[in-house]
Amino acid sequence: MEEDIKQQIHYKIKIMDRIKISKTDLEVSRINLGGNVFGWTLDEQQSFKILDTFVGAGFNFIDTADTYSWWVNGKGGQSEIIIGNWMKARGNRKDLVIATKVGSETKEHGFDISKKHILKSVDESLQRLQTDYIDLYYTHFDDEKTPVEETLSAYDEIVKAGKVRYIAASNVSPERLIESFEVAEKNNFPKYVALQPHYNLLERTKYETAYAPLVEKFGLTVFPYWSLAAGFLTGKYRSEADLKKSVRGGSVSKYLNEKGLTVLSALDRVSAKHNSTQATVSLAWLLAQPHIGAPIVSATSESQLQTLFAAPKLKLDSEALEILQRASK
Structure with a gap:
């Protein structure tokens, strides 16, 4: 039975367009499946279904963290266990x-x-994932106190041991990011190859002003998180009453303002023109930005996955991009 499932999944796979992460040999699909919902809003059986459909459609890039979903049990690990x-x-x-x-x-x-x-x-993650190596290992959050040399020396050790192939950064300040490259160069430590910032149509300023110049300087590939602003950019939250539609509703209340509604109006206009959805257009906008490799997006249903799958195929014209740029300033 298990072998039959493997053959069925393999048979369905179609090779999608992929990009190579800067300074690596890793080729990834243009959508990065977020694993934060595994073990939280989805149980193992439901998670398997999402993962099967994602890979069956030709995508190969999965993102998780050792602490997903710590808000359920206080320590996390569920997502890695399910993926493993x-x-x-x-x-x-x-x-x-x-x-x-x-x-x-x-x-x-x-x-x-x-x-x-x-x-x-890293050993605990490898055990939960039931694998010998991690392709991309992120500094999830900077504690702002550990010397950069200490952190990078740890990465150097686990890369040399074959436990990790490449390292990347997420919530690291611009100053500490610059220092990391300087220290890595000086000591011949591994360098970050990718950045995972908070970036979407409603959260542009910090990334575009503080991080984009560093992405350009250091040749990083960018994988934005909260690409759909916790679901707000799907268009399903347009009033206070809508916030009760999901467990994530409370996290989007801050977008129910003039700017948020202006962006939704622009998304409505562009998605109607392209016979698409607001979520697909939001992701297509991200994919049209410099250095963006693959937006990180989670899904809890087949219909949500289809929305994600459509994004790499949607090429927004200059008029559509201008409408979205103007509305999201």
Whole structure:
């Protein structure tokens, strides 16, 4: 039975357009599936279905973290366990690019990118994922106190040990990011190859002013998180009453203002023109921006996945891009 499932999944796979992450040999699909919902709003069986459909459509890039979903049990690990069980059941590890993270806060500890914590956490992630290596390992959050040399020396050790192929950065300040490259160059430590920032049509300023110049300077590939602004850019939240539609409703209330509604109006206009959806257009806008490799997006249903799958195929014209740029300033 298990072998039949593997064959069915393999048979369905279609090779999609892929890009190479800067300064690596990793080729990834233009959508990065977010694993934060696995073990949170989706149980293991539901998660397997989403993962099967994602990979069956030709996509290969999955993002998770050691602390997903710590808000459920206080420590996390559920998402990695589910992905690990799924990869073992399907026998498809070699066909995937798996990204996970270290350094986030839980109820048990604060932000931590000390060498001791990294060396302990990477082994725990490998065990949960049931794999020998992690393709892309992120500094999830900077604790702002561990010396950069210490963090990078830990990465150097686990890269040389074959546990991690490449490292990347998420919530690291511009100053510490610059310092990381300087220290890596001086000590011949691994350098970050990618950046995972908070970036979407409603959150542009910080990335475009503080990080985009560094992305250009250091040749990073960018994988934005909260690409759909916690679901607001799907267009389903347009009033206070709409916030009750999902468990994530409370996190989008800050967008129910003039700017948020202006962006939704622009998305309505562009999606109608292209016979598409607001979510697909939002992701297509991101994909049209410089250095963007693949937006990170989660999905809890087949219909949501189809919306994501459509984004790399949608090429927005200059008029559509201008409408969205103007509305989201």
